[in-house]
Amino acid sequence: MNNAPAFETKHFLPGLLAGWVVGAALVMLVRLLGGVALTDPCRGHTILALLMPLLLGPGGLAFAALNWRRPRISALGLGFMVASLFPALYLGVRDIGELRHIGCAGGYVIVAQPGGKSISTLTLGGGETKTLTGRLGGYTPQSHPGPFTLAAQSTTPDVTVTLPKTSVLVGEEFPIQVTARKGTPVNTYTAGINATGQKDGREVTASGTFGVKVNP
Known part of the structure; x- marks a missing residue:
């Protein structure tokens, strides 16, 4: 007997969207708080640019794997992974390019x-x-x-x-x-x-x- 949960789109897609929304909101919140806390124009900004892609990507994958028997919950983790690429990685790469342009990233x-x-x-x-x-x-x-x-x-x-x-x-x-x-x-x-x-x-x-x- 196959005990694996059935894949249901009606459960999966809302969870995926919810995970992306939560992940994107966390990205914006961390960027906002980091921008306020980092007063030096260079120091700490590279870490800030990479922090959320590194947290949301592996973290979302682990969350999805731990909850794979519950499709709706597992989809949240996949949504975090999508958010780790966009907007997190997209904005991080853009920030690092700007840091390099002004001479901070070397x-x-x-x-x-x-x-x-x-x-x-x-x-x-x-x-x-x-x-x-x-x-x-x-x-x-x-x-x-x-x-x-x-x-x-x-x-x-x-x-x-x-x-x-x-x-x-x-x-x-x-x-x-x-x-x-x-x-x-x-x-x-x-x-x-x-x-x-x-x-x-x-x-x-x-x-x-x-x-x-x-x-x-």
Whole structure:
């Protein structure tokens, strides 16, 4: 005998709608309270943007699973999951984009082959030097018109990263020279580029890393 509850649309859809309404209301309430409590324009806003999608999604799934024998109650959990996507995730992504635009969420450095696509790993032979290009992303020239100071790092002294230009503007390409010393052990190392600027008297940063695979 099958003891599983019969699926009835007339029970399921009202519960789903009710769960979405309650979830959406909670999203708006938390956003309102968070906006009042967070007086700093940057600090805490990324957590606030991600909090409700992370709570409603897994929480709604767990609620639905625990009450799967009661379709109307289980549908509430599914409604929470829908609310975790819209409006919670939609508004959260929009908020993070705005934080990035004003310089709160940080930028990034895009590393690419000259005239090509961005890369995550560069392959070098011992004693070989290659030139890549870098560009600051996550900001716009309008939101961050000032210069950024560049610095490079490497996880081993056998791989050196040289920056012919150390001051650039957002969107401006700059060269990155990577050299593997002769006799460098075969391995994959990590190199990084950091950029530091100013926005309304506050320090803003951008960073990026890539792997350097050294062959014999």
